[in-house]
């Protein structure tokens with residue numbers, strides 16, 4: 183109810199005062215981390231959508247993903263996608279199912295990774311349908327139609343996806359193909375940060391510097407958090423592996439298939455090649471992460487950092503090392519159980535909402551010799567978040583599991599910029615900056631970031647609610 187009132191008020195305000203510049207409607211990832219979606223309308227009445235992501239975490243997220251879009255789908259002139267994470271692309275098939283038939287712009291690897299992520303989502307939905315009888319939001323045909331609408335954008339090239347909108351994709355350094363968007367409309371400059379990368383991560387090129395802007399829409403996932411830097415992050419991973427070997431336990435790493443997995447493989451590869459850890463079997467138990475790793479390799483030349491490219495001259499595969507094994511089939515996955523401990527298992531899903539990590543967690547969470555290591559953000563309402571917050575008992579596949587294993591996390595392995603990086607990004611845009619909207623972060627984190635930003639940036643800072651309008 184409140185949401186509808188806020189929306190109605192916002193629209194009446196803009197109608198009454200006949201606002202003569204671009205408007206932004208916030209349609210997801212507001213005071214929360216998932217569901218990214220923005221509707222932009224300029225004074226020529228062109229409309230573009232930035233991202234169209236899934237809500238994730240909690241019982242209500244699927245119901246929210248099913249909800250009718252609160253705009254006229256047929257009126258959208260173009261869609262721009264910042265990157266291939268599900269919370270930025272998950273509702274694209276629904277958009278197409280509801281009648282969208284124009285272009286979807288993204289950087290080339292984002293298109294390849296989107297196919298992987300959306301096809302996987304359909305598979306998971308089919309599984310759920312078998313268990314719960316709940317109807318799918320979309321099916322594989324909708325995904326095929328989405329893929330047919332994608333058009334590859336290039337970094338740093340200004341183009342006009344719809345009349346009166348000039349858009350430039352810039353490298354966000356978050357995952358392969360990720361972008362922040364510089365947009366010119368109605369004589370103003372806007373930046374939509376998408377998700378910004380952790381500049382300390384070695385695999386990919388770091389984010390480009392943003393140009394000055396009038397309005398900045400900035401993510402705040404780690405708005406009030408500072409990650410461990412540089413060496414300490416790898417040392418912590420090394421310690422977790424050494425401890426596992428010493429205890430003859432299992433190190434379980436729930437990893438997002440895109441980026442987290444490749445960064446972890448790169449880090450373990452470094453530890454093995456430099457003989458910093460004893461021999462230990464390492465399993466990548468995720469068909470999606472295996473396919474994503476192949477896509478990463480394909481784009482190495484154009485997207486990897488200079489350091490990674492130099493390393494490739496002496497090590498032909500940065501994601502493969504002695505003791506490492508891909509587990510693609512269910513049979514290969516089951517074989518992991520028969521390998522004696524110690525062992526390291528990297529498996530999806532990253533927030534433990536499904537996937538093969540659940541089978542391993544069921545088996546080893548109650549083992550005090552084992553460790554569950556988090557390397558990415560855990561959204562509220564997920565099993566990952568419960569465990570991250572040290573729940574002593576959890577339910578997996580309806581079974582009650584007592585937690586006796588150690589629970590650890592390495593924030594520095596995150597794919598997200600931290601508070602310091604976000605402030606630096608905002609400062610680069612500040613010469614003409616008038617307004618900042620903080621999105622894609624829980625309220626407490628966004629408030630923390632606002633407090634820090636106010637010390638160095640002279641701009642009005644809002645934390646919009648879902649459905650609110652901005653300009």
Ligand SMILES: [Zn+2]
Nearest residue numbers: 265267356377
């Ligand atoms: Zn992301």
